[in-house]
Amino acid sequence: MGTTEPDTGGLAVVLPSPLVELRDLRLDEHEVRVYLKRDDLIHPEVSGNKWRKLKYNLAAAKEQGHSRLLTFGGAYSNHVRAMAAAGYYFGFETVGVIRGEEHLPLNESLVYAVDRGMTLTYLDRTTYRRKTEPDVLAALVDDFGPCCVVPEGGSNGPGVRGCAELPGEIEIDFDVVCCATGSGGTVAGIAAGLTGNQRALGFAVLKGGQFLDAEVRRLQGEGFGVETANWALVHDFHFGGYAKHKPELGSFIADFDTRHGITLDWVYEAKMMYGLFDRVASGAFARGSTVVAVLS
Incomplete structure (x- = not known):
């Protein structure tokens, strides 16, 4: 895929966050x-x-002449929402392939995706x-026509190269960057974007x-040719698995929210922040450490 620096499709993108x-x-x-690191404030819909x-x-799809994007996700996928919004703003048709059976009425995330013009289908x-096997992809292309396939979570070579730009925006000395982890791309x-002794810590939101x-x-x-x-x-x-939680x-x-005036997303951010505070309390971070937690 190409690495052309994309325009913002008219989005008022806030970078660095x-x-x-x-x-x-x-x-x-x-x-x-x-x-x-308030990445949740980059844009209200494609954040x-x-x-x-x-x-x-998106830049690669445009460069290759695609007019349709197809992607995958669960019924509460933030990625599916963001893809629907990106298609709306950048002029692509979008197809969301949703895990599991259709449940009506649609939840808020899928209602939003449909409102932004996304066609939903279910596996x-x-x-x-x-979903990544040739026969499954071929059947989807037969159903919806030629398209640029973006994997679940947007996690591929171009996706991880975009995420690698985040550490370069941090203008303080730090030891660890923490993020929620669903598909691994972030x-x-x-x-890959860290330097020296800095480390990244991902909090998996999936059971197993x-x-x-x-x-x-x-x-x-895939993104950099090295590990x-x-x-x-x-x-x-x-907390029991993806899109699950406990009291x-x-x-x-x-x-x-009471302490800091920030309402954490319970699917991703809250699990990461809960885990971060738990690890601080257990002494997992050395005294004097500086940690950057990414809110997305």
Whole structure:
């Protein structure tokens, strides 16, 4: 795929995204400083790592003459939402291939995607697990016509190259960048963009997400031709699995909103921030550490 720097399709994109210190006594007790990288403020519809992952994919699709984008995701996928918005603003038709059976009425995420012009189709979970295989892709192209296929989560070579730009925007000295991990692309890109002894830490939001370790390595190879050793994934804070949660996560979200005036997304951000505070409390970060947490 090409690496043409894309235009913004008329989007008022805020880059670099704001970096703000999180003042919290629970952090002060352990002498750990945490900054929030507010990628969620890049754009209200194509925000965070979604813009970073999509921008080079959109440029490549345009360069190759495509008029239709096809992608994959769960029923609550932020990526599907962002792809629908990007198609709307950049003039692409969009198709969202959703994992599982159709459930009516549609949830808020899928209603939004349809409102932005996306055509939805569904694959049973067994077939969805084979979504990258040639026969499944060929059947989708037969149904919807020629298209540029963007993988689940926007995680491919162009996607991770976009995410690799994030560390270069951080103008403070830091030790660790934390992010939520669904498909592996964000942590793969961030790790590739780090320097010196800096490390990336991804908090998996999927139950049984150990396969993501191999996926991060694969994505780094696809995006950069090399793998780095400066990252790790944490698998202890999925709260039951993707788009699932438990009462303690809801309590954490409400408390965080009260303390800091930020409502965390419960599918991704809240799990990452819960895990970050848990690790700070357990002493996993050395005193004097500076951590950047990416909100997307």
